[in-house]
Amino acid sequence: MVVVPEFLIRRVYKKGSLKKIENGASLELKNVLGPGFISGFNYVKINDAVFEAHEVKFITGGQELAGESVSEANPVAFRLGQDGTLVMTGKDCVVDGTNKIVIEVMNPEAGKVQLTVEDMV
Amino acid sequence: MEVTFDKYSLMVDGKRVFIKSGAFHYFRTPGYEMALDRFAKMKAGGYNTVDIYFNWNYHSQKQGEYDFTGVKDVRKVLQAANETGLFIIARPGPFINGEVNAGGLPFWLLKMDDVIPRNRIGTEYRYSEKYMQYIEEWYDNIIPIIREFDNVILFQIENEYATDTMEEDYMRQLYKMARDKGITCPIFHNDAYFAGLWADVVDIYALDLYPYINPNQNWKQDHFCFDTLDNVEEIFRSAKENSPPFIAEMQSGWFDKWDGSGYKHIRDALGDEHINIMTKTALSQGITLFNHYMAAGGTSWDDLACDEVYTSYEFTAPIDEFGIPQSNFFKAKEINYFLDSFDFTSTDPVPFDFSQENIYTKLRHDNINNCDWLFVRNMAPETVTLELPIGKSIQLKAYDMKICPVNLPLKGCEIEFSDVEIFARLHNETEEVIFMIADKNANIYLKEHGIISGDRNDYDNLTFERGGKITRFVFLTKRLADRSWLLNDKLIFNADYVLPNGAAALERNTEIAYYDLEHKFAKKYCVVNTFKDYNKPEIIKDFDIEFCSPEIDLHYNYSDWRKIGSKTDSLSCGLYDEFVWYKGRIPNNIEEITLSARHLFAVYINGKEVLNRNSYKLEKLQEVPETISIPLDKNILNQEVNELTILVQNLGFDKGFSGDTNCPRGLVTFETKPEVPVEFYVCEKLSIERGDTRESDNPYLTKITVNFDIDFRNDVFFAKYLSLENFWYRRATIFLNGVKIGRYIKRRHVQDKFYLINEFLKPQNTLEIIIWEKDRNIKSPWGFKSDMKNVIIQIGTQKMYQLFK
Numbered sequence: 001m002v003v004v005p006e007f008l009i010r011r012v013y014k015k016g017s018l019k020k021i022e023n024g025a026s027l028e029l030k031n032v033l034g035p036g037f038i039s040g041f042n043y044v045k046i047n048d049a050v051f052e053a054h055e056v057k058f059i060t061g062g063q064e065l066a067g068e069s070v071s072e073a074n075p076v077a078f079r080l081g082q083d084g085t086l087v088m089t090g091k092d093c094v095v096d097g098t099n100k101i102v103i104e105v106m107n108p109e110a111g112k113v114q115l116t117v118e119d120m121v
Numbered sequence: 122m123e124v125t126f127d128k129y130s131l132m133v134d135g136k137r138v139f140i141k142s143g144a145f146h147y148f149r150t151p152g153y154e155m156a157l158d159r160f161a162k163m164k165a166g167g168y169n170t171v172d173i174y175f176n177w178n179y180h181s182q183k184q185g186e187y188d189f190t191g192v193k194d195v196r197k198v199l200q201a202a203n204e205t206g207l208f209i210i211a212r213p214g215p216f217i218n219g220e221v222n223a224g225g226l227p228f229w230l231l232k233m234d235d236v237i238p239r240n241r242i243g244t245e246y247r248y249s250e251k252y253m254q255y256i257e258e259w260y261d262n263i264i265p266i267i268r269e270f271d272n273v274i275l276f277q278i279e280n281e282y283a284t285d286t287m288e289e290d291y292m293r294q295l296y297k298m299a300r301d302k303g304i305t306c307p308i309f310h311n312d313a314y315f316a317g318l319w320a321d322v323v324d325i326y327a328l329d330l331y332p333y334i335n336p337n338q339n340w341k342q343d344h345f346c347f348d349t350l351d352n353v354e355e356i357f358r359s360a361k362e363n364s365p366p367f368i369a370e371m372q373s374g375w376f377d378k379w380d381g382s383g384y385k386h387i388r389d390a391l392g393d394e395h396i397n398i399m400t401k402t403a404l405s406q407g408i409t410l411f412n413h414y415m416a417a418g419g420t421s422w423d424d425l426a427c428d429e430v431y432t433s434y435e436f437t438a439p440i441d442e443f444g445i446p447q448s449n450f451f452k453a454k455e456i457n458y459f460l461d462s463f464d465f466t467s468t469d470p471v472p473f474d475f476s477q478e479n480i481y482t483k484l485r486h487d488n489i490n491n492c493d494w495l496f497v498r499n500m501a502p503e504t505v506t507l508e509l510p511i512g513k514s515i516q517l518k519a520y521d522m523k524i525c526p527v528n529l530p531l532k533g534c535e536i537e538f539s540d541v542e543i544f545a546r547l548h549n550e551t552e553e554v555i556f557m558i559a560d561k562n563a564n565i566y567l568k569e570h571g572i573i574s575g576d577r578n579d580y581d582n583l584t585f586e587r588g589g590k591i592t593r594f595v596f597l598t599k600r601l602a603d604r605s606w607l608l609n610d611k612l613i614f615n616a617d618y619v620l621p622n623g624a625a626a627l628e629r630n631t632e633i634a635y636y637d638l639e640h641k642f643a644k645k646y647c648v649v650n651t652f653k654d655y656n657k658p659e660i661i662k663d664f665d666i667e668f669c670s671p672e673i674d675l676h677y678n679y680s681d682w683r684k685i686g687s688k689t690d691s692l693s694c695g696l697y698d699e700f701v702w703y704k705g706r707i708p709n710n711i712e713e714i715t716l717s718a719r720h721l722f723a724v725y726i727n728g729k730e731v732l733n734r735n736s737y738k739l740e741k742l743q744e745v746p747e748t749i750s751i752p753l754d755k756n757i758l759n760q761e762v763n764e765l766t767i768l769v770q771n772l773g774f775d776k777g778f779s780g781d782t783n784c785p786r787g788l789v790t791f792e793t794k795p796e797v798p799v800e801f802y803v804c805e806k807l808s809i810e811r812g813d814t815r816e817s818d819n820p821y822l823t824k825i826t827v828n829f830d831i832d833f834r835n836d837v838f839f840a841k842y843l844s845l846e847n848f849w850y851r852r853a854t855i856f857l858n859g860v861k862i863g864r865y866i867k868r869r870h871v872q873d874k875f876y877l878i879n880e881f882l883k884p885q886n887t888l889e890i891i892i893w894e895k896d897r898n899i900k901s902p903w904g905f906k907s908d909m910k911n912v913i914i915q916i917g918t919q920k921m922y923q924l925f926k
Contacts (some may be wrong), residue, residue, distance in 0.1 A: 005244045006285040006316055034315065035348040080348035102638060109334050
């Protein structure tokens with residue numbers, strides 16, 4: 001069970017940031033909740049396409065991190081106010097109109113944190 | 122007492138008051154005397170308010186029944202706060218968290234039909250009429266007691282509450298209930314998400330802040346953990362413009378868990394730098410109400426603890442579990458005394474153009490003292506020298522933070538700037554004495570008088586006069602400041618602590634000094650009567666050993682136990698005690714039994730253990746359920762009808778912050794293969810708790826009985842402990858004079874020192890330690906009993922102080 005209510009987690013997603021890229025998608029996050037760490041990317045799901053950690057890149061603070069490199073032993077700091085871009089590759093997934101996005105990450109203190117939003121393209 | 126507020130501060134009877142509060146759990150520090158002791162120490166440390174959770178579960182074992190007598194007499198706790206001169210922040214929940222069992226919700230409530238605890242499942246809002254009715258019952262019992270005390274200045278509804286959709290009905294109804302039942306002071310809620318939650322429902326918006334919640338984290342290295350605190354004024358202003366910034370829980374320590382890193386690690390990690398940074402940064406953000414959570418640690422005796430925590434709720438608080446002031450207490454005292462020296466209740470931020478890596482600065486204008494205060498923090502791992510834009514330089518040690526006055530007018534002079542910190546101030550119309558903490562790398566810049574070095578010895582002093590008024594600076598080294606105490610219009614030096622009646626507590630022979638404006642310095646030599654060499658714990662050699670689990674014996678008569686149905690878990694059966702026995706019969710054709718139990722359990726067939734298991738497991742903050750199958754054969758099932766005994770130890774319900782409180786406990790599932798119905802009979806508690814003192818044939822639970830005496834003296838404070846440091850058994854439950862005071866389970870960072878809670882001590886005492894051992898560790902009952910004679914049990918004294926009036 002998630003500690004943080006959904007409506008607060010949803011604030012992390014930058015509305016309108018979902019973009020179709022070649023063979024994938026990108027979207028943007030901003031930490032408006034509080035300082036913390038991401039200790040794992042479980043998956044990102046856009047519509048029916050599921051991207052595992054190895055298909056996800058997280059670009060933040062001038063660093064580009066492979067999703068599978070982020071772990072409990074190697075967490076990435078995500079400061080209050082910090083921006084980040086998630087890039088998913090491997091399959092086309094973004095459709096014109098409404099897209100359903102699920103992002104599941106791990107946090108050392110809260111455990112599994114799941115963000116579910118819809119965004120228009 | 123009339124309590125009002127504006128955007129700056131609380132006002133009591135029209136006068137601005139800075140609220141310096143500390144949290145105290147009366148249920149973990151039981152009884153009037155212990156409450157009085159901790160409150161006296163808080164008061165001596167400069168706190169003016171005590172924050173009190175009222176634990177519904179502690180007072181109500183059955184629906185409609187409430188116990189406010191004996192150690193549960195909250196009137197006496199509130200009376201103790203009143204007598205000590207502390208304001209009270211009342212937090213009666215209904216949910217409190219506090220790492221207590223079921224977050225303070227009564228067990229009976231959890232199983233009620235149509236009750237949805239906290240009106241939510243997970244984070245989904247589900248309103249429950251019945252739940253609201255029972256809250257009404259709790260409020261009807263607790264609010265009249267709270268209302269008897271005029272020093273209650275704030276009242277909290279719920280705690281750390283949020284749902285996905287944030288419907289307001291529940292919170293609005295709680296607010297109305299409190300008002301309808303006569304609460305007149307401002308009402309607030311404690312927002313754990315610092316997101317402005319419920320700001321429109323309450324009078325004052327408040328939040329909690331814990332930058333360090335992961336003991337594996339190095340807060341000095343990952344100091345961005347203060348990001349929220351560094352911007353908290355903005356959160357307050359956008360949440361509710363006209364209420365004063367209030368941190369309802371401000372970290373002053375942290376709790377340890379069963380699989381945690383130990384309190385020593387947490388205390389060492391936080392040091393006294395953390396509370397210094399927390400509190401001073403909060404002040405730099407305009408906070409005028411704070412509550413150090415906790416001010417005094419406590420003990421989760423009996424079944425108080427939630428499943429996550431062990432007996433000690435030491436919390437690395439300024440006053441530890443034993444009632445002993447620690448180094449973070451002295452740091453909190455310094456800040457509290459400073460806040461008593463200059464009224465800090467009305468300040469506004471002023472732009473300050475300074476930026477440097479690892480350095481935080483904030484300037485505030487003080488509307489009352491007509492000066493500015495500069496807050497400077499160094500998060501670099503080394504000392505830094507800063508050239509400030511006000512033309513002064515300052516040297517700051519690693520992880521240090523200072524509050525520096527800028528253009529502070531005093532009676533006999535004016536401070537242009539000082540990085541020598543102010544400790545305390547005594548003053549009257551014409552004279553003031555400002556006690557400063559000597560610092561060889563800091564200076565006081567006085568207008569018209571130049572620079573005064575902070576490189577001073579104890580009691581060095583300098584006097585300045587202007588227009589017939591005097592300002593005297595007296596310097597104290599940090600070491601002496603820690604042992605200096607502000608009591609009304611007097612400072613007392615060299616005491617370990619002082620009581621509100623002026624008594625000084627001393628551990629050894631000491632020359633006490635006093636200072637007040639009328640008499641100046643006075644001294645008194647205090648000879649501490651010889652305390653025995655109390656630092657050495659006494660090894661107990663003389664004790665009795667008995668086997669004490671007759672329930673497991675073959676042919677044990679359990680006909681008077683309660684028969685239960687097919688649902689065997691705690692809530693379905695109304696079995697809330699830590700220990701629950703299940704007895705039944707199974708035929709000899711059973712090939713396997715499969716069961717799930719929380720948290721520790723053992724299965725005995727015909728008086729012999731077939732499984733002994735610790736099923737307690739948390740992963741990513743979630744309980745990991747476990748189901749175990751046990752193959753049985755003719756060697757075990759050696760009778761036509763076989764006696765089955767299951768003992769389950771429930772370490773507590775979830776505290777309800779991230780999980781649901783009504784999670785299954787006890788024997789959760791039980792199946793046989795082939796499937797046969799098993800009629801279970803149940804009984805709570807260990808035999809000695811039920812007054813059954815028969816010795817058993819089996820050795821699985823063994824009782825060690827130790828008798829010891831205590832020499833009570835009115836002029837001595839002491840704290841005693843039981844040490845199981847050299848204890849080689851896996852599990853033990855400790856009873857002091859019949860009261861369950863501790864759970865011992867061997868872990869990596871095990872709690873092996875148990876506070877012998879003063880409230881339960883008598884001149885002649887009996888300590889009973891029930892050891893629950895695994896079969897494989899018991900070669901033979903005779904040999905086991907013989908081995909146990911070598912067990913090392915120690916009773917020691919943590920601290921001892923003599924009180925001098």
